[in-house]
Amino acid sequence: MPLAEAADGTALHYEVHGSGRPLVLLSGQSNSHRWWDPVRDDFAAAHQTLVLDWRGTGASGRPDTDSYSTPGFARDVIAVLDHAGIDRAHVYGTSMGGRVAQWIAADHPERVDRLVLGCTSPGAPHGVERGPEVRGALGQPDVAAARRALLELMYTPGWIAERENGPEEPVFHTLGDPGMPPHARRRHLRASARHDSWDALPRIAAPTLVVHGTADTFNPTANAPLLTERVPGARMRLIPGARHAYFEEFAEVATPLVLDFLAENGA
Template identity: 75%
Template structure:
């Protein structure tokens, strides 16, 4: 298994699939590379596709130190790219992965080709926050109740029921890495909550596509136009009826235009 070394010495686990121009897929908060399992092959059919485990998750180191932030996660991605010998890559980040991708594109424009920001937020005081009912569902004492709430925020009830009928007990990869220690979960949550790239968004030079489900309350859809107004010449794709995990449930709607966007111009 390949491991890169972060600036602070943390080992960062990553995997590569497919061939073609490089594409980095960045997962959401408290999740590892399995976040992308349902759709990774669709991208690997066209690109050399790199997925990684954030620090604190999967096969990466889990330091209990103050090294967790969205700009810090972006530097971790750079360390992985360096180790893989990739000078420039397309980047697709969803949820907290989209927050990380914002810093990657703003602070390191020479490393990013085309950029896709999915179901994400600019963070800070300008962002549209999730409602109190979402927070209340997430802080319940019963872990099974929290899991059920997360599933509802991620997927439509009909699709979720269909999946569970077809594959009883199937694993949903967007609910968090179950092996994470509690301190790492807290550090991920704090990193995401402290994200504020409002000013940085105007520095993004990469051609950018913003994707969001119209029924996302976990990260409200109203954040999509906020980002689009800040990133020069950004385009927006709204996926009708989709919740937070639009990229999985609505892959047949969302993935083709993302692939088309990524393929529009070769990397310089």
């Protein structure tokens, strides 16, 4: 089990699959590398694909310190790349992973070939925040009801019903790492909420693709054009009808879209 070490000594678990041009896949807030399980093999068929557990999740360390921030997570990714012996890679981040990916590309441009920002945001105060009805649904005291609200923000009703009515118990990989301690969940939430990359975005030099679902209210779709206009030369692709977990439910559209972008100019 590969373990890198962050600057503060925190152990960072990661996995590498496949071969080819390196590609880093970055998960959402409070999630481990398993966020990518449903589609990882599709990327590993074309790339040396690296996934990692954020500090506080999975098999990584879980310090209860002020070390959780999106720029800090970006430094953790660089530590993992160093440990894996990867000098330069494509970076594909979704949700909070997309926020971290912005800092990697802005602060470590020599490490990034191509950049994909999925269902993400530049953060407050310039980004578009989720509405009060979404915050209320996620913050309700009934844990089961809050989890159901999150599930419905991630996937369309038809997709959920198909899996819930199937022969096997459905497994959803995007609803948070169940093994996270409460302090790590709080610190992940705070890190994502404090993200503000607005002034850094014009420094991004990597060719950039912004991807978002048109029905995403968890991280409103209006953030996609904001990022596209702010990152020099960025392109935007919206996936009709997709909610926050577009990369899983709409994988037949999203994965080839991303792979084609990464393959441009022989990358």
